[in-house]
Amino acid sequence: MVKKIENWFNKLEIKGRPNEFEAKRLVQFYDISVPDARVFVPKDRFEVSKITPPYVLKVCSPDILHKTEQKGVVLNVTKEDIQKQLNDIRKRFAGENILIEHQSDFEAPEFIIGVIKDPALGHAVMVGAGGIFTEIYKDVTFRLAPCSKNEAKSMINELALAEVFHGFRGMNFDEDKFAEIISNVSILADDMGDKLSQLDIKPIVFSQGRWVALDVKIIIDN
């Protein structure tokens, strides 16, 4: 597995700065699902026959940190509309790659899973409530990496949101698999070692019976 990371690292389009598509490739090694996707470099002709609509279009560059605020994300794009939307976003972000993904249908709430390297204690993994109010509610909890699936379950149950795993309004989120993902993220951090500075999976959502990472950001310590 570590060899796999090494290869991934060496093949990054911009050295030491993975883009969203590349970041998603990495978490896939750890059994974390991401939406079907393709990256279009500026010259590429449009071709998405392998991806089911509706689509989401995103500018795909490690330089653009707040892509939603800069109109770098277009949601709810239909098959009929996609060529026009692609042309438009290419105009706004000339020369950038564009990511086209299947837009997952999911039930609220959104979650966040992350990793941070603490200067004293090393990597810690975090889980919490996602969405735009993440930093207001601060419904998050941490453990040092690597952490076991059992430990991840105790993390989940510390959250105010834990209720959604226990039948709140008939919700039926897969707690077991979610705990496994948290644990896998912590193993990823441990495998990656000192290189990994920060990682955000935000949001990760429960979509048609499985957990899907809709956005992944990885910051490498150079």
Next chain:
Amino acid sequence: MSSEISLTRLIDPKRIAVIGASNSKGKVGEIIFKRLLDSRRRLYPVNPKEIVISGIKVFPNIEALPNDIDLAVITISAKASVGAVESCAKKNIPFAIIVAGGFGEVGEEGKKLEEQLKTISQESGIRLLGPNSLGIFLPDENIDTIFVEHGDRALDPGGQVACIVQSGSVGVEALGYASNTGFGMRAFIGLGNKCDLDEIEFLKYFGNEDKTNCVTFYLESIENGREFLEIARDIAKNKPVVVLKAGRTATAISAVSSHTGKLAGSDNIISGAFKQYGIQRVYDDEEFCDASKVLSMLPAALGNRVAILTAAGGYGVIATDYVEKHDQRATLKMAELSSTTKQKILDATFPFSACNNPVDITASADDNMFKKSLEALVNDDGVDIVICIAFFAPPGITENLIDIVARVIEDSNTPVIVFTKYGPFTNSSLRNFFLAKVPGFPAIGRTVRAARFLVERAEIERKLNSDNQG
């Protein structure tokens, strides 16, 4: 540094040299030497300006000391301490406590002195406690090198809590705080600036010795955090480890651009890590003392169902509110009492007693009614912890209640925690409970919190002894 070493000659020294021992009243060297006179260990005062102190011959310098000294307590100034440590190292003295401040905590020059100490220790093998250490205090061994006033007279023999503190005054005040109301101290260690010996050595030592049943720390920084956590987890399988980690503001994690980074702050990470490794976290000196007191005196609770016994209705209601309040540390529930228990209480008390938990036997109750009700509660299989609200104001209740509660506890596996208030006699009443081996607290919130520590401890035991992974 954390190589395996035995601290026995530091913790239980037979021959102690006091560098800077003095006849001048109020000098640190005078106070410490006097305290050590009570230790009945062999003392070797060193001071070129003195000939005899308290009838003991003074050595003019460290070189003149005999060869088998276990511990040197260095009471002189920062600058002079460095030379003294060097001489002690040459004399093969294995341990030295450096009391003086004026090292790394005050600036560049002090930092250099501290570096020198470190180098001497690394090169010669002498192990150093401090500098800026409050010293060590082991009530049962009569070892006390603490020069400031502290509440040792109120500490009781046979104590089993080891307190290892980084800050002197927080430690001493906690000591006073605890001892006023009864506290069993095995050892008190002032780490000071940790130029050599740090929390890891003492965690190992007290964690692995039989005389200690609870290891408690006040720390501002944790050296080698991961190693400390790993060892703490091993110790916590068998005995509680409590840490007050101060300095909770976020440390700068460089260039945070992720959401995770913004949400982190090192305090959140520490809290999570402590949970993961079975450490019970506390947040101030009161909680520090309360946690170690109850964890040292009572076994972990088998469950989280609490019964409350009171002769004062109001406190029963407040206690219930506290029990049911959400708390991250541990969830408590009000126990549902069996009909047998209720009948026993009714038979022993009044037809008008409230027998649904909280059990209120009213201000007309007497000692015997209290005894019978308490017995009924500890024997109810649906009760994991009893909170006993013991007030002496009702005319039928006497101070014999202390012994009554003690005897019920002795014969039962159910932990019983007392809340008592007795006007100006509160502290002495709590001490009397303590002497009868009953943990008591002077506030209802603290009493319920003590119950949470026992439930938290039980969860830690379950977790650490079942799952071996992080």
